[in-house]
Amino acid sequence: MPSIEVKNLSLSFGAVNVLNAMNIEVEDGEFLVLLGPSGCGKSTLLNCLAGLLDVSDGQVWIKGRNVTWEEPKDRGIGMVFQSYALYPQMSVRGNLSFGLKNARLGKAEIESRIARAAEILQIEPLLDRKPGALSGGQRQRVAIGRALVRDVDVFLFDEPLSNLDAKLRSELRVEIKRLHQKLRNTMVYVTHDQIEALTLADRIAVMRGGIIQQLDNPKTIYNKPANLFVAGFIGSPAMSMLEGVGAEGGVQIGDLHVPLAGYDGGQVLQGQKVVLGVRPEHVEVGPEGAGLPAIVDIDEPMGSDSLLWLTMAGQQISVRIGADVRFTPGQAVGLRFDIAKSSVFDVESEERI
């Protein structure tokens, strides 16, 4: 039985459709990430799951129960917010126990739940402090603790790490992953950060304009993006997009013929306008004459590796290379594409072929 089922969910504010007939099933214990640019409806969807927004149409089922019109507290969810949303006048202990007191749990039960959550999150020394006396990372831990003490099966995260600095963010990211491995409950996580999505998710739902563009595991999303939007949104630096036309056994890009032998996808028709998408790490740079001719524009050393920007057939392409290899601007080289890991998109429909 799926943990969360979203059936035909729609939401509109006036004439604006924020969510369009969504259908998602989240398995028990699964970590689902909702990923997309701001305004794509990902937070709205999460708020619908939490019951903080009334849906216009469709249903939400959690644990086999139709909760579409139930109050947030009755849905069996815990939620973590971007701004932590800790009650400033209460101590950490007060913050953790607030929901439990509302649920009229016994004193001993409340104590034991707080103790357990505090131990898991290592916030025991902070229990009697006010949120104002905590650092950002500590506050977010307490916010996670507030979801934890509710002892629920479903956790909802609304961009929980966006307010933290880069170092803390990667630390807490690992911690959330550890927490998920330990608790094994269902988590739905909203973010606009693709690194968070790729590292945490069992499955990612990439959203745009209230519509799910692709819902799959991170590997498939990365290697076989369903359309041009997903291809451009995932990956940093972005996938190089080379415009061309379908030709005999390959793609014609400018005056170059790129063979598509070994392509993992459908058939490219002759004369079809297409975009060949290649990730920077799926290109090999060789000496001039070996492969497709290109000219080096910029060499960007990044420590562990380097990024090479080149012009090929009048179009820009980026390549990730080892840190030891150096190129000079203007140098002529030959490129070899890993076609099996590349994607070809139809220009008209923007879908992957």
Next chain:
Amino acid sequence: MGELAPGTMTGPRGPKPRKRLSARNIMLYGTLIVAALYYLLPLYVMVVTSLKGMPEIRLGNVFAPPLEITFEPWVKAWSSACTGLTCEGLSSGFWNSVQILIPSVVVSIAIASVNGYALANWKFRGSEMFFTILLFGAFIPYQVMIYPIVIILRELGLFSSLGGLVLVHTIFGMPILTLLFRNYFASLPEELFKAARVDGAGFWGIFFKVMMPMSLPIFVVAIILQVTGIWNDFLFGVIYAGTQNYPMTVQLNNIVNSVQGVKEYNVNMAATILTGLVPLVVYFVSGKLFVRGIAAGAVKG
């Protein structure tokens, strides 16, 4: 020049010199002092006059300090000056004002804070419309409503009673207070409200346990507004309260504007200061509270 121990500074020492009498400071303090004098001088005249006897006042030295300090005028203003038909001083008016003030302030703020909270956080169909209509009330001139309210109060049997006046003050405070509270609650992080809902708190639970503890500053502002506004009110008091319930301001007017007998300037001054004392105290006390309130609410959500 004697020998210096190693490491001793040889340059100029002491705090960085500051020019006290710069042109900028003279301008600044000059303006401030003039402004302060401008506002303090009438107060000075009032206090000085209220401490003089009538013969001394007749000498006409308005600014001169009293030769012989007397508290007679204050006592008279409080307990035996004639306010119309009775001669009981301002004391009865003071207690009337207190009886008007406390319920009006408490009731209006209680209702307006819940109004503002509901309009900010529990939007319902037509809530914006409701708010607009309420706000419109703030711009309607009082004069338009005076007579209709007389009729309404008469029909309710509340005309010429404290209850009626409290009702009028509560209603007239509603638009501006609701606006104040709504904007304040809307400025609190929305996620806090959401978190409380997930935590299972209801309408009142969120209001009392989450919102109110964060709202001391706005409550203080509302109290200042209402206390000074209602205490200083003259118009509603004279129309709706009825003679036996006249607030202090109305009685002050009756003392000062009495046409019979000699003008007792010293009594008038004393009575005026007495009447103005409550708003004055509110400003002094709440000023401190206000700052503390802001500081308490300064914890980021």
